[in-house]
Amino acid sequence: GDSVTQMEGPVTLSEEACLTINCTYTATGYPSLFWYVQYPGEGLQLLLKATKADDKGSNKGFEATYRKETTSFHLEKGSVQVSDSAVYFCALTLLTQGGSEKLVFGKGMKLTVNP
Amino acid sequence: NAGVTQTPKFRILKIGQSMTLQCTQDMNHNYMYWYRQDPGMGLKLIYYSVGAGITDKGEVPNGYNVSRSTTEDFPLRLELAAPSQTSVYFCASTQYRAGYTFGSGTRLTVV
Numbered sequence: 225g226d227s228v229t230q231m232e233g234p235v236t237l238s239e240e241a242c243l244t245i246n247c248t249y250t251a252t253g254y255p256s257l258f259w260y261v262q263y264p265g266e267g268l269q270l271l272l273k274a275t276k277a278d279d280k281g282s283n284k285g286f287e288a289t290y291r292k293e294t295t296s297f298h299l300e301k302g303s304v305q306v307s308d309s310a311v312y313f314c315a316l317t318l319l320t321q322g323g324s325e326k327l328v329f330g331k332g333m334k335l336t337v338n339p
Numbered sequence: 340n341a342g343v344t345q346t347p348k349f350r351i352l353k354i355g356q357s358m359t360l361q362c363t364q365d366m367n368h369n370y371m372y373w374y375r376q377d378p379g380m381g382l383k384l385i386y387y388s389v390g391a392g393i394t395d396k397g398e399v400p401n402g403y404n405v406s407r408s409t410t411e412d413f414p415l416r417l418e419l420a421a422p423s424q425t426s427v428y429f430c431a432s433t434q435y436r437a438g439y440t441f442g443s444g445t446r447l448t449v450v
Contacts (some may be wrong), residue, residue: 258438267429267441268382313381324389325370326397327431327439331381 226251230314230330237304237337245299245333247288247314255316257281257290257297262311262332271299271312304337311335341365345430345442352420352449360415360445362430368440370433371413372397373405375426376444382429388413420449 230247237243249255259271259281272281277292288299297314314330346361364371369390374382384397388407402424404416413432417424427446431439 260439260441267443268431268439269441270438273438324387324395325433326384326387327372327433329381 226255226316226318226328228314228316228328228330230312231333232331234334234336237335239306239337239339240303241337243299243301243304243308243335245312245314245335247297247299247330249295249297249314249316251295251316251318253318255318257288258315258317258327259286259288259297259299260313260315260329262313264310268313304335306337306339309335309337343430343432343440343442345428345445347445348443349446350448352417352447354420354422354449356420357416357418358420358447360417360428360430360447362413362415362442363411364413364430364432364440365411366432366434366440367410368432368434369410371407372431372433372439373403373413373415374429374431375399376429377426385415385428417447422449425449 227250256275258273260268261271262268272283274281274290280289286301311332311334313332317327343364372387373385376382383399386405388394427444430442433439
């Protein structure tokens, strides 16, 4: 079935370090890909998205490129801040046979950034 | 900019009690979803709806029921609460491929 596999962590970094969170997917068809972020005590927020191969999503200094050949959507940031401490979820959406849309999540990765 | 509103934010239930988690969105989205998030785990889909009057089961529907009488509202009903239903519940809505908007969650404890 359709699935998302991502680094699970937890990961602790120092401020200004580089971040890469790996995400790969298995899907029939052509999914849209997303990264969501969950700050402590809050709901999930859309961080960035890409809807077709070679698209690059970007937001708040984060980037991810939709790589169809490697079925990947790795999240990167060149210099993390303390405020980036959160749980990060990779996800995909596909149309079901009935024509509805479902979002499938990875398990999430907790990032802590220390000053 | 209300987005997706969930109530209540917190609730403690005794085993066997029932309750309804409310979810309302003001973005005129057709698709609405209920997820549960257990500690250290990702989100699992409970039920979803593609429009008023249409609902369908997700991965973990047992012990829950939903209804969708209007575009805006998508309540989740727990009948006969069990400790295994202790979790954080998130409601979400979307239009196709637009990215989901999530509510702030309901933290439920069953004792």
